[in-house]
Amino acid sequence: MTTAPVAGREALDPVTLAVLRSALLHAVDEMKGVVLRTAYSNLWKEAGDLSCGILTGDGDLVAPGRGDIPVHLVTMPSSLQGCLARIPADSLQPGDVLYQNDPYQGNNHLPDFIMAKPVFYDGAIVAYAAVRGHYVDIGGSTPGSYSAATNDIYSEGLRVPPVRIYEAGELNQDVVDILLANTRNSRERLGDLRAQYAGCVNAERRIITLCEQYGADALRGAMEMILDASEAITRRAIAEIPDGVYEFEDFCDGDGLTSELIRIAVKVTVSGDELHVDFTGSSPQVRGGMNAPIAVTKSAVCYATKALTDPDEPQTSGSYRPVTIHAPLGSVVNPRPPAPVVAANHETASRIADAVIGALAPAVPERVAAAGSGTSGVIALGVRIEHEDAPPEESILVETHGVGHGAHDGADGANARRVGVGNTGNTPTEALEASFPITTLEYSLTPDGGGAGRYRGGTGLYRRMRLDHDATVTLCADRAAVAPYGLFGGLPARAAHFWVERPDGTTEVLDSKTPGLEMPAGTLIHFQCAGGGGYGPPAERDLAALQDDLDDGYVTPEGAREHYGVRLRRDDSRPDGVWVVDGRA
16 A cells, blocks of 8 residues: 655555545445334335434544435534533443434434444544434424424423443443333334444444554545545635625524514625635524524535535535534524424525525526425324223324425426435335325325426425324424525425315315324325426526426416416317417417
């Protein structure tokens, strides 16, 4: 192995560096595969609401799970540092595993527990293997632990400060017992916890193998070089953005307790190869669970920066060294405890990312996209079935929904997908119906859901489901009050809409965020996500592309006339006498 001295340490030759980098990434891939295949909950094994990573001995993320969740990954270092602030690294020993979910000690929100295993080689920590996963229930006021309509973090569920979940290889049963005693459907929680541990152990084995093959110093050197390379790539990209101060604001619907809009104001300063984001002017912290802990705010800013500078390479802590943030304490983007925070992890975080991208749009119009739905579109259902001669049977569903994404220069927005700060997948309808007493009656795209433009915004999903048993229903979504914005003449998307039809024939429109609502069997739930904004004036849309939209059902004849200003005629020679674009009006 050829080495050369660089900045006080040895630099690896490019081939060895590439081998070690690839090996770390593949170790994380394998790590995630283990977790997915041993998990119990549908939210993990089907939707993949978990993330894996390898961090350096100093706690920097160096190998993220490819395709994993940005708000999980960016907050891994702060969550680990929160653990090490209470349990110093020099007190750790082989077999210890750190564990916590406290948003006020570096975590993002209570459902997401991080488990981090220090990897020892020759008596020293060379890395940490970490898995963060969303627990389907962690107690609190509603099944699924997902109501924003709470007054404080205590109402949101069980908060576990940094602890050793394993000590010298032995499970800390006291901590596990506390967890199981405070969560619904606790058997499933225990299964997912064990899956986390299996993933950490698997990654540990791979890291130790690399140390044995190449040496611990070589591995440490490779990690530092990976971080430095990520930083350099980001700095080069920021340097291409014209220096200046760029401002923007966007809004969330409300906090679940009031409908008062929540303002996210940003001022982005680009200076050379550095970027500073100031949130002065954003709303004060709110009563409901839309407050973004500082780790969440940082993750949203870093996601937006990554999307605009280096979207292709895996994100590492080095990618974010050129970015600084000012988030006033006591604001919705940096609340004081015990403010509730559950929905900010993806709702407020999405709006933060939208605001940063909106601010930089005039500077880099070719890199940005119009606003997407900006929500995870969460519906949580809790069912309790009583038995005379057996304990009650509990079922909890926490499902996210694919949404529309904004168009950009050169392409329409994506339809019905989860990307952004919280890019989990959807659970197949068959898996949902096999696990919960529900029937999905319709699962489709929303016509005219995307904002009109030279490039059309994507459209979100519409789901109509029937409850086949009495259930507690909680919604945690957004973009029902303030539609996703378009850019450069593109129109906003259609806003989200949620309503229920009760068995007695009454209909009720629901807010995007609700407390737990008791609904009887036979209730029909309608869940319609927002679309994405358009890019460029609708009058400039290619007519052939608009015809394709009509043929595919993305745009209705009424929408084509109203938003694109075209003439239409019936063509009876085509199947079902479809509408044909007949020129501009």
